[in-house]
Amino acid sequence: MKLNSKTNNWINWSGSVKCNPREILMPESQQEIISIIQNCMVQKSSIRVVGSGHSFTELVVTSGTLVSLDLLKGITSDIKADNVATVFAGTKLQWLGKKLLELNLAQENLGDIDVQSLAGAISTGTHGTGIKLGSVSTQIKEITLLTANADVIVCSESINSDIFKAAQISLGTLGIITEIKLQLLPAYKLKYVKGKTTLDECLYNIENYKTENRNFEFYWFPNTNIVQTKSMNITDEKIMKRSFFKYFNDIILENVVFKLLSELCRIFPFLCKAVSKISAAAISTGVDINFSAKIYATPRFVKFQEMEYSFPANNVVAILNEIRECINTSYFNVHFPIEVRFVKADNIYLSPAFQRESVYIAIHMYKGMEYKKYFEAIENIFKKYDGRPHWGKIHTRTAKDFSQLYPMWNKFQDIRMQLDPEGLFMNDYLKKIMIQ
Ligand SMILES: Cc1cc2nc3c(=O)[nH]c(=O)nc-3n(C[C@H](O)[C@H](O)[C@H](O)COP(=O)(O)OP(=O)(O)OC[C@H]3O[C@@H](n4cnc5c(N)ncnc54)[C@H](O)[C@@H]3O)c2cc1C
DSSP, X not given: OEEOOSOSOEEOTTSOOEEOOSEEEEOOXXXXXXXXXXXXXXXXXXXXXXXXSOOSSSTTOOSSEEXXXXXXXXXXXXXXXXXXXXXXXXXXXXXHXXXXXXXXXXXXXXXXXXXXXXXXXXXXXXXXOBTTOOOGGGGEEEEEEEOTTOOEEEEESSSSHHHHHHHTSOTTOSOEEEEEEEEOEEOOEEEEEEEEEEHHHHHHTHHHHHHHSSEEEEEEOTTSSEEEEEEEEEEOSOOOOOOHHHHIIIIIIIIIIXXXXXXXXXXXXXXXXXXXHHHHHTOOOEEEEEEHHHHSOOOOOSOEEEEEEEEEGGGHHHHHHHHHHHHHHHOOOOOSOEEXXXXXXXXXXXXXXXXXOEEEEEEEEETTSOOHHHHHHHHHHHHHTTOEEOTTSOOOOOHHHHHHHOTTHHHHHHHHHHHOTTOTTOOHHHHHHHOO
C-alpha cells in the first residue's frame, strides 16, 4: 500500500473544495482495502474514497482517511464473448477507452471529459447525451463492493438486485467499490457534426434533433439567440485526420482564447455580455469522424463552477424560455454557454433519470467570478420543474427535498443503513443530503 505522503492537503478540480485528511492511502489490492476498513472501524475514524476529484461538491471531504484507488486499475480478466469486461474501480476512463479500442471494444456512451475514474463517474451518475442512451451507470452488469463490516458483496440484476440498484449510483455511501463489470459494444466510429443555429429554431425543432441523432446536445450563449449544436451518429466512413482546423478549434479557440476572454470577464464583469456575443459569433461548424472514445471527450483547461439538473425531457422548451427571460431581466454577468443534453430513463434508485426520459441543463461560471446569485436564480426555476440535481455538481438541496424527488429514496436509505449502520462512509455534507 502506498501512502500519499507528499502532502495531506486535498483539493478538487475546480479548487472550490478542500480538506486535510488524517491520511491519504493508495491500496493496491482488495485485501489492503479490507485492512483499511477494519482499522478505521476500530479507530472509529471515517473513510471517504476519491476518484479523480472532478466533483464540484464536498462528497469526498474528510478529516479521517481518504482512500484513492489510483493503483487499483486495469481490466481484470479476459473479455467474455458477450463483450462484458471486469474493470478495476480506480481505472481512468481515458485509459479504459484506449485499452478497449485495442481490444476492438467501446463504452456505449460517455460524458464530455474522460479523466474521471470509473467508480467516481458511476457513483454520481455521470452521463453523456442521447435520448436512447442511459448514464454510464446503466452500462454496469455487476459491482463488487466492500462494506463497513469489510464484507465483500457482489451484486447485479440477478444477485442482491436491490443493493445493485442502490450501488449503481451511491456517492460512495455504501462502501468501497473495487470492481465493475461493464457491458461493452464492438468498437464503433462516430460522425460528429458541429452546427450553428438560433435558440428559437433549435427549440422549435428539438424533437427532431433529439430523436434523429444518436447523440445530440446544444450550447446556448446567454444574451444572444445563438446556439452551437453537436450531433453524433454511427458511421462506416473513413476516419478524418486530425486537421489543424480541429486542433485550432478545440485547443486554441475553446481553451486558450476562451480562457483569455474569461479572465477579461473576471476582471471586468460588465464585459460578459459582449464576450458571450463574441464567443457566439466565433462558433465554428465542422465535421470529425473517429472511433467513439476519441470523439466524446474534449480537453478542458478553463476552470469553472457548475450546476446541472435533470428534468422530464418534454419540459426543455419551457425551462429554456424561463432561463432566457431570467437572464435577460436580471442582467447576470455570465458568458459561459448553457449546456443541454438528453438521457434515457432508467431504474437506478438515485438516478436523476429514474423512470423519466430526461433533459439535463447545466449552467457554468468561470472560476473566481461571483456565481451564487446566478445559480440561485436559475435553481429557483429548476425547482419549479421537479428538477433533480446532478450528484457531482453544485446545488442547495437537502435530504428532505430528495425524499420527495426520488420515489426509491427510503429504499436506498434502508440499504445504506443496513450496509453502514455506524456511518463509517459519511461526512457532514453527506449527512445534510442523506439524513432528514
Ligand atoms: C470539467 C468537468 C467536466 C465534466 N463533465 C461531465 C459530463 O459530461 N457529464 C457528467 O455527468 N458529469 C460531468 N462532470 C462531473 C463528473 O463526471 C463527476 O463529478 C464524477 O463523479 C467525477 O469523477 P471522479 O472520478 O473525479 O470522482 P470524484 O469526484 O473523486 O468522486 C465522486 C464520488 O464517487 C465516489 N467514489 C469514487 N471512487 C469510489 C469507489 N471506488 N467506491 C465508492 N465510491 C467511490 C466518491 O466518494 C464521491 O462520492 C464533469 C466534471 C468536470 C470537472
